[in-house]
Amino acid sequence: MNSARIRIPLLDLRAQYHNIKPEIDQAIAGVLESSQFVLGAEVAAFENEFAAYCATEGCIALNSGTSAIHLALLAAGVGPDDEVITVPFTFVASVAAVLYTGARPVLVDVEPRSFTMDPAALEAAITPRTKAILPVHLYGQSADMDPILEVARRHRLVVIEDAAQAHGAKYKGLPAGSIGDMACFSFYPGKNLGAYGEGGAVTTSNSKHERTIRMLRDWGQDRKYHHALRGFNYRMEGLQGAILRVKLRHLEAWTNARRAVTAQYNELLRDAEVTTPQEMPWARHVYHAYTVRSRDRDALQAALQAEGIQTGIHYPLPVHLQPAYADLGYGRGDFPQAEEAAAQVLSLPVYPELPSESVQEVAVAVKKFSSRTVHAPV
Numbered sequence: 001m002n003s004a005r006i007r008i009p010l011l012d013l014r015a016q017y018h019n020i021k022p023e024i025d026q027a028i029a030g031v032l033e034s035s036q037f038v039l040g041a042e043v044a045a046f047e048n049e050f051a052a053y054c055a056t057e058g059c060i061a062l063n064s065g066t067s068a069i070h071l072a073l074l075a076a077g078v079g080p081d082d083e084v085i086t087v088p089f090t091f092v093a094s095v096a097a098v099l100y101t102g103a104r105p106v107l108v109d110v111e112p113r114s115f116t117m118d119p120a121a122l123e124a125a126i127t128p129r130t131k132a133i134l135p136v137h138l139y140g141q142s143a144d145m146d147p148i149l150e151v152a153r154r155h156r157l158v159v160i161e162d163a164a165q166a167h168g169a170k171y172k173g174l175p176a177g178s179i180g181d182m183a184c185f186s187f188y189p190g191k192n193l194g195a196y197g198e199g200g201a202v203t204t205s206n207s208k209h210e211r212t213i214r215m216l217r218d219w220g221q222d223r224k225y226h227h228a229l230r231g232f233n234y235r236m237e238g239l240q241g242a243i244l245r246v247k248l249r250h251l252e253a254w255t256n257a258r259r260a261v262t263a264q265y266n267e268l269l270r271d272a273e274v275t276t277p278q279e280m281p282w283a284r285h286v287y288h289a290y291t292v293r294s295r296d297r298d299a300l301q302a303a304l305q306a307e308g309i310q311t312g313i314h315y316p317l318p319v320h321l322q323p324a325y326a327d328l329g330y331g332r333g334d335f336p337q338a339e340e341a342a343a344q345v346l347s348l349p350v351y352p353e354l355p356s357e358s359v360q361e362v363a364v365a366v367k368k369f370s371s372r373t374v375h376a377p378v
């Protein structure tokens with residue numbers, strides 16, 4: 001593969017930092033002065049602000065999105081002998097966190113236009129052991145939550161949103177994070193709301209779950225050195241809380257900028273031989289990723305790379321085909337939509353600061369590739 005110098009990166013965290021440098025530098029200096037390096041006032045303030053943003057009563061700040069899923073599941077009472085239903089077309093953490101609790105992940109296929117949990121496949125996966133459903137709002141678009149909630153209500157199951165990629169996304173007007181019983185966010189640096197290191201949170205309006213998660217993140221303490229639960233060290237750092245507070249103030253503007261970039265892509269790629277992402281009727285998509293489908297994905301990626309355009313594949317292998325998860329008992333052919341998506345998806349550069357000329361260049365390169373080869377549209 002030709003490895004030309006990257007001219008247009010998939011994302012550019014440095015550009016974002018430079019746009020907000022004075023605010024960030026001041027926030028960092030404030031934490032150094034207060035020396036509240038773990039939890040503390042900035043983290044507490046961020047929790048309040050992020051809960052308000054998600055329209056929930058509570059938010060518990062943690063050290064990663066994976067920890068968020070782990071603790072939400074524990075708060076829901078999930079443990080060994082239980083089953084949790086999620087999807088194979090996700091980042092591996094969604095499934096790994098289920099295994100941390102000792103429960104068994106049960107997978108259902110995705111719906112091919114939204115890449116999110118297919119509600120029609122859900123009912124058949126429920127057994128007497130099912131305890132929770134973990135739909136993933138992949139790429140920044142909410143799963144179709146109403147039919148999922150309806151099934152959950154009938155079977156008395158807990159619904160936990162994996163909103164790791166969906167800060168600011170909406171489902172029928174409701175913010176991601178406020179739809180299920182609990183929701184899990186990641187603040188990994190490249191996320192739409194990203195820390196300068198690891199970070200995560202659970203949002204919930206259930207005060208009992210909130211209290212349990214607060215204890216579990218800090219060694220299960222209900223007061224200092226009194227351990228009511230067997231907990232973890234999953235606390236958010238003070239610096240991350242302060243940085244996230246600054247960035248949260250910009251999130252809506254950044255989301256609008258992402259949506260402007262993706263609207264431009266949609267327009268320019270209308271007659272290209274790729275399938276552009278579909279914003280579902282229920283969704284406000286926040287385009288954590290702008291992911292097209294191509295039957296000739298690997299060649300398209302190589303052609304773009306040769307022009308200095310960086311792309312990503314999210315994700316090349318569904319979780320059920322990953323060697324580490326072979327013992328879940330699934331095999332090739334079990335989830336045809338997930339498998340087909342994994343073979344076809346390609347994420348193009350998208351970030352709020354991406355110049356319109358770069359969007360144009362990427363689109364021209366995609367179309368040049370399309371006209372060079374004869375493919376049927378996917």
Ligand SMILES: Cc1ncc(COP(=O)(O)O)c(C=O)c1O
Nearest residue numbers: 064065066091093094164186188
């Ligand atoms: C869908 C999904 N779930 C969970 C996670 C885990 O988050 P983290 O990397 O913060 O642990 C991520 C992000 O990496 C993700 O994309």
